[in-house]
Amino acid sequence: MKRRLFGGFLDDLRMVRQSRDVQGRARTPRSALVHESQKRSDGFGTAWARTPTARAARRVLQTGVLKPVTWSQVSPRIEGLDHIEHLRGPVVFVANHSSHLDAPLIIGSVPTRLRQRLAVGAAADYFFDARWRAIITTLIFNAFPIERRGSDRRRSLAPQLLGQGWNLLLFPEGTRSEDGWMAQPRLGPAHLCVQRQVPMVPVILRGTYAAMPRARNWPMPGRQRVIVRYGRPLFPEENEGARGLHQRMVQAMSRLWAEDELGWYGSLRAQAKGELTLPSGPKQITADGSGSAVPSGSWRRSWEASRPLPKETKHSRVWD
């Protein structure tokens, strides 16, 4: 009887858990995407998270819990902070996104002055679909909902927050990468910066997909190495449209990514020659040595992206 009760329960549990994450959410099957319900998340207000009390609580949580835990699980190297040390907000950070580690790494590494007034754009349909999840996300990350599709997109809170002097962290790809490589970023952040005339700081995170890819709820063991690289702020130029700024953002992100393979100067040279594109994964092998990116869905893309960054050795840095 006991075996029937528990054995059957475990079988059922296993069946229910299949294709769901730890929070019990299943990804919408592709053929059902067009039929997804357009949940309105504006019912959940986030203004409370920017009150002095919530800010104080967040400061404790971010510096006392979030950063120590993140830094204990991965081995981050932070680069390019000198570009933003003297930057005055509000500012929009735009980063590639392939892991749940991305936001904690940026929050943990950005200068305190900017962090204390940093709000993070979070997918409304993912982080704000349940009240308890929305409360936790909002409190810890000062998150605000971003509608990824549907007519509610125009009613974003982002311009209002910039107007109130908050810095924003946005992930212009709209979702975490499926395979560790970058998808085409959306125009939204550039529009926002041009509209509000605020600088944009490109950020590249490398190794976070290998350290904690989609479907994992905790980083891989072994404190994998990750890199957070800040680029030079991009100020909207006079008469520059959103597309122009977006283009500069793409170039900057491509160059920041390539620094690991080409070095800083090499990446600048490659950029000058117009050889850089967004990191799109391993190339097809062709007879003439040219070749395009391996198509999406190929195992080679995830395989390459999930390769941990090599461990840093004492000899790898010239000035050590």
Next chain:
Amino acid sequence: MSRPGFVLEVDERTPALLMHEGEGFRLEKLPLGSRVIYPPESLPGFRDVDAEIRRALDAPLGRPPLRELLFAGMRLTIVFDDLSLPLPPMQTPDVRQRVIEQVLELAAAAGVDDVELIAGNSLHRRMTPAELKRTVGERVYRSFFPDHLKNHDAEDKANLTEIGHTKHGEVVEINRRAAESDLIVYVNITLTAMSGGPKSVSVGLASYRSLKHHHNVHTLRHSKSFNDPPNSAMHHSYNRMAALLAENVNIFQIETTVNNSLFPKQMDFLNKREWEWNLKDQAAFLAVRRANELVPPARRRQIWHRNAAPYGITSVTAGAPEEVHPITLRSVLRQQLTEVNGPSDIGIWGLPYICPYNVNSIMNPILVMSLGLGYFFNLYRNQPIVRPGGVAIFYHPVRNEFQSVHHPSYIDFFEEVLAETTDPVAIETKFEEQFATDPWYIHLYRNSYAYHGVHPLYMWYWGAHALEHLGDVIFVGGDRKTTARMGFRSASSLEDALEMARERVGSSPTITYHHTPPVAMADVR
């Protein structure tokens, strides 16, 4: 805003999908690439149902307002659908009660004294007093039962009257009281496109003599499907009979439709798409499934049958039957229709605990057959979801159990007739008259709560089109001996069933799972 129905293609993201299997359900992982037909989401019901009923009675189609048809000294007969509709039964107050109460308010105001209420149960079992009370409500029941609130008796020769013959020679014989009334008000719930309209009076109040013209193997094999009236020989027969009735009796039809909200809030996961289940739904699934398995079978059945659906009413239309019914059908299809691109090699259905003939009763093997190969297989327009020669896989335990009070002739049919043949034509030819005229069955039908003696044969005919169309029928989890008696096969798991089906349809079959209930009607292009 309710989302439309759609066809899901199972991919690696798709979680395990819910399958009903009698008084239970399970999750099943379907092979990648399988298609799953989902009905449209439940449409919003009326906020004020009583106001909609009032509006329908005051502004009927093709008839003057009901109050103008009522007068002192008239004979008024109110007929209502029996307990076979809707499924599961509706939370009280039943919409039939709401309608009947308003009709009676108008009749009382007009000074009508001679009022009879009749359940249109045809050859179904009589409704018990408790079931009648639940359907029409306490006030109506108290005022009319037992003398003027009755079940129709299709074997009470003295109270049947022959209206005439159709051009095709079909006898139309209905309840005498209704036929001789100045006005018949028919109160209907149309759950699927098969019900309502011309079927209401011509079937609900008919006798075996009249029913046998459309409830036969030939007609059902030419009803493709019987849920698609323009292509249903059965409905063509109903139409001919209804036309004859229209010339001879005055019918005021009130039709209602319901949405797809079949399960109460605590079982909400049964109404939702599986990938949209939240933690609460998953916990509810685990808890309900486990508790369901631990409960003794008899208690489990009681619990399931106690489920009353929180339906919303999506339409109320009144007037001349021929004008009312097309509107009702549109409303039904708006709630149920899903377009499907072509048939597949294998169709899968999960059969639930209830069908029209086991409300507060047991779903015996014949009813399982009629639900699967009759009702669910025929939930299509244009062509079945399975290609000719394809395989149907059903989920049901198919236990060899019968309710001896409700289904006495079913037991004999299963033990004696099916032991000899499962061929519908042979059954019809050799056994129909014997079962239809057996005095003991007739006695039980009239005086106990038994379905008519011929009813199990009708249930078998109900699946005649599917039996002719399909190459094989497999029941996952079905009792081996019981399914074999009916000429089907059983498998212990979906994998086994698919393996067996491959013998018939080849090694890489296409698969379609018809995700129902709630009812999804496949429009197969």
